[in-house]
Amino acid sequence: MAPMTDLYRRPTFADMVSRSLQNHPDRVAFITPAGDLSYEQLRRLIARIAFAMRDAGVRSGDGVAMLAPNRPEAFATLIAAMSLGARYTPLHPMGSLADHVTVCADADITTIVADGSRYAEHGAALAAELDAGPRVLHIGGGSPSDVLAGPDTDEPIPALASESDIGLLGYTGGTTGRPKGVMLPHRSLVAHLYLSVAHWQLPAELRFLGSTPLTHALAGIVPPVFHQGGSVVLTQGFDPAEFCETVQRHRITATFLVPSMIYVLLDHIAEHPADLSSLQTILYGAAPMSPDRLEQALDVFGPVFVQFFGQSEAPNTVTCLSKEDHDLRRPKLLASCGKPHPMLDVAVLDDEDRPCGTGERGEVCVRGPLVMDGYWKQPELTAETLRNGWLHTGDVGYLDEENYLYLTDRKKDMVITGGFNVYPREVEDAVATHPQVAAAAVIGVPDPKWGEAVTAFVVRTPGATVTPEELIALVRELKGPVHAPKSLEFLDALPLTLLGKVDKKQLRARFWDERDRAVN
Known part of the structure; x- marks a missing residue:
């Protein structure tokens, strides 16, 4: 006789994948150049x-x-x-x-x-x-x-x-x-699967294009696709021309892109129009997206976007901004990362872990079955990050009166200039309102007068003529003199991490690497 504990045994992540495959034995799981796999x-x-x-x-x-x-x-x-x-x-x-x-x-x-x-x-x-x-x-x-x-x-x-x-x-x-x-633990991975199926608004006829690494983020996306009986078309990395050709050839209905990929895709489509009308869901996340470029994406693709917010410690599905929330009649929502799922507790807390009021900034904190067990062999860091029964994400944000979460920056990214706190995300969004800006990243660099000087790195759209002075003046007009960059440099492309996020560590390196600490 099996032990009574088996009566309430909860499935593992592997169990969930195994059962999904058993439910649809004849459907196509993977489509690759080498052939299909059922x-x-x-x-x-x-x-x-x-x-x-x-x-x-x-x-x-x-x-x-x-x-x-x-x-x-x-x-x-x-x-x-x-x-x-x-x-x-x-x-x-x-x-x-x-x-x-x-x-x-x-x-x-x-x-x-x-x-x-x-x-x-x-x-x-x-x-x-x-x-x-x-x-x-x-x-x-x-x-x-x-x-x-x-x-x-x-x-x-x-x-x-x-x-x-x-x-x-x-x-x-x-x-x-x-x-x-x-x-x-498997508890967290299974919670992620449940939340993904509930949140992501994947189409009924599901052909998913996977161009991000299958060993990393895509590994958490494939199981929800299989749970719903869908197929995954695999490519070796992301190339905008190949992406468009694959969408058209396989009539792809869903995909996942990080914001930097969406920017590249928008610029490519502007020069090389393509029929991507089969796409019904574009998931995006992993990094903040400029509201102005998101508005541009909605004009190009229509209301197909679903944003998710999470981090490695609470993967992918802490909040979700639905297709319906991507509403050009409510442009404020385009700066939001959506609402928390009822399975999770999400709060904005001050430095004493007290709840912040509506619209008041603090650290975004999470608790629930999605949250990690801790950091491997780092008990002190685990205790600090999970103190008082909350995962402290390190993200700064606020909740509005409708419970939409807005991220303003990372605590560690904050620039202290002349005694004022400046969150780079706000400056980046202001710069990105200019139509000739494709992408922007802002950091603080050491400065003898200001302590740290707000410094911007900008990628312009093809053929752009905007000058650094014009963009600095634009930020001064939109956000005030404290936020205005002290300097602005044009780059051909922003450096990215292996996961497609802007690599601010690399941007900071030439200013901070010879110093004992990364604050001034």
Whole structure:
């Protein structure tokens, strides 16, 4: 007789994927240049890889890292690892060997899975640098360690994990210091799946274009698509011309883009018109989006946008701005990131963790089943971030009278100039109101008079003639002299992180790297 605890057993993330695949065995899961893969074929592939990993010695509680491009086997491997009770750590394909060594050493990785056709040498070099001497397995490549070479099986995907096990140990670098391993148990990952299905307004006929890394953010988007019986078309990265061609060829109905991708796409379409009318849902998030460029996007694509706000510590779905909220008749909402889901508590708190009033700025804080367990091997940072029963996101914002959340900046990004607090997001949005501005980023740089000087970096639209002086005057007119940049520099493109966010750390480097601290 099974123990009574099984009566109330909650599904793990791997369970949810397994059951979705069983519900739609004949539908197409992945569409790739190499061919299509059905739900049943994907289910069998996950089981096959799971048993091959088990036979290679992977056990519950082990750390498994993976380095792979966008291919179905990568998704199958991360679900297989989770199904065994192992914790999965993604390695970004564009990361350096030194970055990967730092992450794997901190995460106590015992198994590295590498795409054999692209990263076999990198995987071997990585293992050689680690004192733990992790095993290296391959997906593809035909080597003896190829987990795809294991025998096919009729067995179901294993269900060896529990909801309290860490399913994902992802690393976030932040702007300074040691990378942080964010411990997301299956509880958090399943909550994310539920919230995604509830929030994202995905179309009934669901063909999803995945061009962001499948080992990272896309890994959290694919399961909601499968939950609804949809298909995922995979591409190797984002190129605006390829994006438009893929949407037209496959009649794509949904996709996910970070704001910087949307900006590039808008500029491309302005020069090369394309029929993207099949798109019914464009998810966006990961970074703030300029309201003016969002208004432009609505003019081009129509009311198809859904914004989600979250962070690694509470992934993706803390709030959502629906298609209906993207209303040009209510332009104020375009600066919002939406309303919290009833499953979560979301509050704006002051420095003493007291609730702020309506419209009053403070730190955005979250609690609920979505929130991480803490930071891997960093108890003091965990205690500080999760103090008083709240996840302190580090984001500054306010709630309006209708409970819409507005983010004004990150606490660590705030510029203190002449004794005044300036939030870069406000300056960036002001600069972006000019029609010849494609993108903008603002930082504080050391200044002997002001302490920090507000400094802007701007990408202009093709053929633009606007001058720095004009843009500085525009900010002075819209926001006042305190917010007006002391200097403004034009760039061909803003530097981006591996996940497509503006890399302000890189922008700050030439001003702050020779100093003992990044404040003045």
